[in-house]
Amino acid sequence: MKNIDEIRHIKAEVEAELLKLPGVTAVDVGRKIVDGKKTDVLAIRVYVKEKRDVPEEEVVPKQIQGVPTDVIERHFVLHSSEPEESG
Secondary structure (H helix, E strand, C coil): CCCHHHHHHHHHHHHHHHHCCCCEEEEEEEEEEECCEEEEEEEEEEEECCCCCCCHHHCCCCEECCEEEEEEECCCCCCCCCCCCCC
């Protein structure tokens, strides 16, 4: 099993390619989530707008250089840094 520093290094190597896949919005390292619960398994987590069937060439691999991946459906919303006007 690889340590967190090794996994971060691998993630950095593959992040740009993963972000080129349609629907991928972010990539990070963290504990794999199974059935809505975090496990003790460290993984490269790939965030997508929507989980759906995709062509084989667009599938996130189950492992990258021996590190498990976790595909997570998540919608990110950007917030303005300017205060809202009242009135």
